[in-house]
Amino acid sequence: MDEQLKQTPLCGRHEALKALMAPFGGWNMPIQYEGIIAEHAWCRAKASLFDICHMGEFLFEGDFAAGGLEDVFTFSVATIPVGRSRYGFLLNESGGIIDDLIVFRLAPDKAMIVVNAATAPRDLAVISTRLKGGAFTDISAQTGKLDIQGPLSRDVMVAAFGAEIAAIPYFRFTTMNILGVEAIVSRTGYTGELGYEIFIPSDKVVELWDQLLLDERVKPAGLGARDVLRLEVGYSLYGSDIDEATTPLEAGLEGFVDLSKNFVGKEALLRQKEQGVARRKVAFEVNSRRSPRHHYELCFSGEGVGTVTSGVFSPMLGRGIGLGFVRPDLASIGTPLTIIHERVSMEATVCELPFYRGGSLRS
Known part of the structure; x- marks a missing residue:
């Protein structure tokens, strides 16, 4: 293992469970324990526990x-x-997405900002330069985070911690x-299922992990299953589907942009909205059941028109699914596309999101 990789407090637990890291x-994160398909199925039917301490x-x-x-x-x-x-975005001057994030309103004068692991250092620097006052602190090291997701997660959490949940x-x-x-x-959560994100001091996260796994309805799941789960409901992954070269308008995420307020990148978005x-x-x-992969080429009538940004085999649909970028005139539902990579070729059709609509998210 690369010694420069950071480790969550649960690294020892993952190794004891023989996780693929x-x-x-x-x-250094767990990709799978018993297998991506099995972990995906358990989350869709019962309750899965994810180590998200890297956020x-x-x-x-x-x-x-x-x-x-x-x-x-x-x-x-202020209006939360x-x-x-x-949920929304931190943008650069060009309207590109520095990160997608969630802000939690803890008190009238207190907010917690939850950001992606890979972008956290840059986010911290960018936000710091844009602030004019107040106290802004990086609490990542002392904050542990577990996600319990799946239709039985409410029952598990109530049994463990009380009816308030x-x-x-x-x-x-x-x-x-x-x-x-x-x-x-x-x-x-990030799975399309009923679930909870638990933020707890990092020195308690191992104890919490152990307690939740005592419940036979709960099994650990890795980032592999999480990626399939999130893609089935059409959630974007930072660094694949969105990045600093992508604007929320290009990504179809303008619903999370309030153009009536002030923010860095607003002028660029207004120009893009006007120009298209x-x-x-x-x-x-x-x-078919074939999986499109990141960077495969999207073609229309034999011409390269875009790129796959995320793709997997969907166990819930029994076929390959994916996200990618194409010319605006080819973005209509029903447009036929061909996905090409070296000697691989597969036929696909532009469709609506989410791919999978049977989740327990709002149960």
Whole structure:
């Protein structure tokens, strides 16, 4: 293993479970335990536990407007009610996505910003330069994060920590005592299933992991299953489907951009909105069980028109699925595409998202 890779507090637990470990976002992370297909199926039917301690967390305390936080993201922080969270973007001057993130409103003058692992150092630097006041702290090292996802996750959490959890609506959270410390339990996730994200001091995360796995309804799942789960419901992966060269308008994510407010990159988006985008993200289904892969070429009538950014075999649909970018005139539902890579060729059709609609997300 590369000694420069960071390790979560659960690395020893993963090794004891004989997980396949691999680099992800600068971290040594579990890709699978018993297998991606089995872990995917368990999450869709029962409850899976994911180590997400690699994510970054920042804390802002102060006046959101006077401190400048209100102008940092593509959405308003000040209008998030206490106890709720909001998804959106940190953009560069060109409107490119530096990161996609979620802000949790902890108190009238306090917010936690949860960012991707690989982009966390850059996010910290960029946000710091845009702030004019308040206290801004990187709390990533002292914050552990576990995600429990699946239709039985509510039952598991209530059995472990009390009925209060059953009352948390989607995209809301509560602060409560878990294992003798203050923890945030949020009804959010990345799988399309009912689930919770638990933020707890990092020195308690191993104990929490062990306790949740005592429940026979819970099994650990790695990043491999997580990638299949998120793609089946059409969620974008930073570094693949979105990046600094991609704007929210190109990615079809303008719903998470409030153009009535101020933020870096707004002028570029307004120009792009007026002129039109040169490419657009599409979802497509393959007419076989073959898996499209990142960087495979998308073709139309024998001409290269774009690139696959994410692709997997979907166990729920029984066929290959993927995301990619094409010319705007080819983004219509039903457009036939051919996916080419060396001697591989597969036929696909542009379709609507999500691919899989049977999840328990809003149960």
